[in-house]
Amino acid sequence: MLPESPPVVLAAHGSRDPAAAATTRALARVVAALRPGLDVRVCFLELAPPRPAEVLSALADAGGPAPVVVPLLLTKAFHGRVDLPAQVADFDVTITDTLGEPSEPLLRALSRRLVAATDSFDAVVLAAAGTRVVEARGTVTDVAAALALRSGCPVEVAWASAAGPTGAEAVAALRDRGARRVAVSAYFLAQGRLYDTVVASALAGGAIGVAEPLGASWDLARLILARVDAATQARVAQLAAA
Numbered sequence: 001m002l003p004e005s006p007p008v009v010l011a012a013h014g015s016r017d018p019a020a021a022a023t024t025r026a027l028a029r030v031v032a033a034l035r036p037g038l039d040v041r042v043c044f045l046e047l048a049p050p051r052p053a054e055v056l057s058a059l060a061d062a063g064g065p066a067p068v069v070v071p072l073l074l075t076k077a078f079h080g081r082v083d084l085p086a087q088v089a090d091f092d093v094t095i096t097d098t099l100g101e102p103s104e105p106l107l108r109a110l111s112r113r114l115v116a117a118t119d120s121f122d123a124v125v126l127a128a129a130g131t132r133v134v135e136a137r138g139t140v141t142d143v144a145a146a147l148a149l150r151s152g153c154p155v156e157v158a159w160a161s162a163a164g165p166t167g168a169e170a171v172a173a174l175r176d177r178g179a180r181r182v183a184v185s186a187y188f189l190a191q192g193r194l195y196d197t198v199v200a201s202a203l204a205g206g207a208i209g210v211a212e213p214l215g216a217s218w219d220l221a222r223l224i225l226a227r228v229d230a231a232t233q234a235r236v237a238q239l240a241a242a
Contacts, residue, residue: 014044026216074100075136109219118209123179130159168205
C-alpha cells in the first residue's frame with residue numbers, strides 16, 4: 001500500500017434499480033478486501049443517495065488526505081466529462097480516469113463474464129449503453145476491437161440508446177457474416193434499464209447467451225486500484241514540483 005493512502009470514493013451513475021446500488025457497494029467491499037485498511041466509500045451522481053457532496057463533506061470534516069474519486073463510468077461521456085467534475089468542484093480531490101479504455105483487467109473481466117454465460121460462441125455483440133459523444137463511442141469501438149483479438153471471433157457493438165445498431169441488428173449483422181452462435185458481452189458495470197433494453201433486443205434477435213455486467217469482479221477492483229495508484233502518484237509528483 002502507498003504510504004498515507006487517501007480515502008477512495010467510488011462515484012457511480014446511480015439507478016432507480018436497487019440492485020445497481022447493491023452492486024456498487026459490493027464492488028467497494030471487493031476493492032477494500034484487496035487492500036486491507038483502505039477507506040472505500042460510494043456515492044451516486046443521480047437517482048440514489050448519497051451524493052458526492054455528502055460523502056466528501058463527511059471526509060473533509062474528518063480530516064486526512066485529499067480523497068481520490070474514481071468514476072465508476074466506462075467512458076468520458078457527459079457524466080464523466082461534465083457532471084462528476086461539477087459535483088466535486090468545491091472539494092480538494094483527485095479524479096481518476098474512467099474505467100472503460102481497453103486494458104488487460106477490463107478485457108479479462110469481460111471475457112470471464114462472457115465464458116460464464118456460454119462457452120460456445122462464434123461471434124460476440126458488445127452491448128453498451130449508448131452516447132452521442134464521439135470520443136466515448138470510440139472507446140467502446142476500441143474495446144470491441146480488442147475483444148475480437150482476444151476471443152478470436154468477430155465483435156459488433158450494439159447500443160441501448162442514442163444510436164444504432166440495436167442488439168437485434170448487431171446479431172443480424174454477425175449472422176450475415178456467417179456467425180451461427182452469437183453471444184452478448186456486457187459493457188456495463190451494473191444492471192439497469194439500459195442493460196435490460198439492449199440485452200432483450202439481442203435475445204429477441206437470436207443471441208444464444210448473455211453475460212452479466214462487470215459488477216463486483218476482482219478484475220474490476222484491480223483496475224480501480226491501478227487508477228487510484230496512478231492518480232495518487234501523479235498528485236505526489238505535482239506537489240513535489242510545486
